[in-house]
Amino acid sequence: MNIEKLEVGRKYEIHCYKHDGSIHRFWDEAVLIEIHEDYLIFGNEKTKVTESDGRTWRTKEPAVLYFFYKDWFNIIGQYKDKGIYYYCNMASPFIVEENTIKYIDYDLDLRVFPDGSFKVLDRGEYKYHKKIMNYPNEIDKILKYELTKLINMVRNKETVFHPETVKYYCDLYEKIKK
Numbered sequence: 001m002n003i004e005k006l007e008v009g010r011k012y013e014i015h016c017y018k019h020d021g022s023i024h025r026f027w028d029e030a031v032l033i034e035i036h037e038d039y040l041i042f043g044n045e046k047t048k049v050t051e052s053d054g055r056t057w058r059t060k061e062p063a064v065l066y067f068f069y070k071d072w073f074n075i076i077g078q079y080k081d082k083g084i085y086y087y088c089n090m091a092s093p094f095i096v097e098e099n100t101i102k103y104i105d106y107d108l109d110l111r112v113f114p115d116g117s118f119k120v121l122d123r124g125e126y127k128y129h130k131k132i133m134n135y136p137n138e139i140d141k142i143l144k145y146e147l148t149k150l151i152n153m154v155r156n157k158e159t160v161f162h163p164e165t166v167k168y169y170c171d172l173y174e175k176i177k178k
Contacts, residue, residue, distance in 0.1 A: 006096065007032065008032050008176070009031065009032065009176050010031070011029045011031055012030055012042070012096075013026060013027065013101070014026060014027040014030050014042075015101070015102045016089075016091070018104065018105060019104055019106070019133040019135060019139075024051075024105050025049055025052060027047050027048070028048040029047055030042035030044045030101070031176055033064070034169075038068060039067060039069060039071075041064060042067070043062065043173025044065065044173075046059060046060070047059045061080050062078075062079040063076050067094045067101055067103070068093060070093055071146060072090060072142055073110075073150050074088070075089075076088070076089075079166055083114025083163065084114055085113060085114065086110075086112035087111060087112075088111075088112065089109055090107070090108040090110075090146065090150075091103045092104040092106070106135070106139070108122055108147060110147065110150055110151065118151065126143075
């Protein structure tokens with residue numbers, strides 16, 4: 001599917017794969033909110049998530065999802081009672097196939113808290129998968145560079161990491177849903 005054929009207001013699935021091509025998890029829906037030159041913005045709430053082992057669960061709060069065309073990460077802004085939390089996945093740039101957003105997850109995650117503090121997660125999982133799935137050195141270099149870039153975006157409170165941005169897109173998602 002060409003980017004030009006994407007439609008604001010339309011529901012898409014999201015599929016997350018591992019480096020070896022196996023499915024990691026998938027979300028049954030996300031509504032496209034806006035199309036930008038460098039990224040897409042989606043919204044969802046109480047969305048069904050299916051893990052690779054078949055277990056399912058539902059997201060709890062409204063979320064805004066940012067998928068980038070060229071950056072090796074995606075960002076989920078979670079609109080919680082105690083503020084905006086961000087969950088950032090180190091991942092390949094996305095592709096769109098058959099109404100589905102697809103990307104490869106590379107284990108490392110960045111959790112950003114409402115006060116702007118953050119924590120890098122899953123370093124052990126990254127090391128393990130890097131070894132057993134033979135991540136190329138080039139991927140390792142890209143991910144380290146992109147993680148630094150992402151941390152700098154958080155520190156500089158770039159648009160994506162500004163709480164008012166998530167609130168704005170959560171409100172827009174609610175309007176589009178209706």
